[in-house]
Amino acid sequence: xxxxxxxxxxxxxxxxxxxxxxxxxxxxxxxxxxxxxxxxxxxxxxxxxxxxxxxxxxxxxxxxxxxxxxxxxxxxxxxxxxxxxxxxxxxxxxxxxxxxxxxxxxxxxxxxxxxxxxxxxxxxxxxxxxxxxxxxxxx
Numbered sequence: 001x002x003x004x005x006x007x008x009x010x011x012x013x014x015x016x017x018x019x020x021x022x023x024x025x026x027x028x029x030x031x032x033x034x035x036x037x038x039x040x041x042x043x044x045x046x047x048x049x050x051x052x053x054x055x056x057x058x059x060x061x062x063x064x065x066x067x068x069x070x071x072x073x074x075x076x077x078x079x080x081x082x083x084x085x086x087x088x089x090x091x092x093x094x095x096x097x098x099x100x101x102x103x104x105x106x107x108x109x110x111x112x113x114x115x116x117x118x119x120x121x122x123x124x125x126x127x128x129x130x131x132x133x134x135x136x137x138x139x
Contacts, residue, residue, distance in 0.1 A: 021052045039068055046078065050115075055085045066095075073104035081115035092119045093128065100132045107132055 046061035076099035083092035
């Protein structure tokens, strides 16, 4: 998932990190009660849910963001990551296809993103990647 690095350099969440994430999640959830369509708040909340291991909640946020910003490549990429983490390969590949169609171009990161590990096992992923690479070469 395209998101900022973990505060402790990417290592597993320690107790303080969990507490910080829980605080941030509560904070963002309160803001959303007043500003339910705030894309910035939703993106931060979705990232925090995923970092905290609340993947289904993150998926719900990603789906909501896709409704608000239907052609944003990063939002569709994040949706693909959430779907992949939940083992929803068909949905993940659809979202990844949309991300690429809408301009997602960081294919090197996509090939290494641990959130997409489940999808990379699917032969359709390689077809999508080859198509995206050809597209980049001709643009």
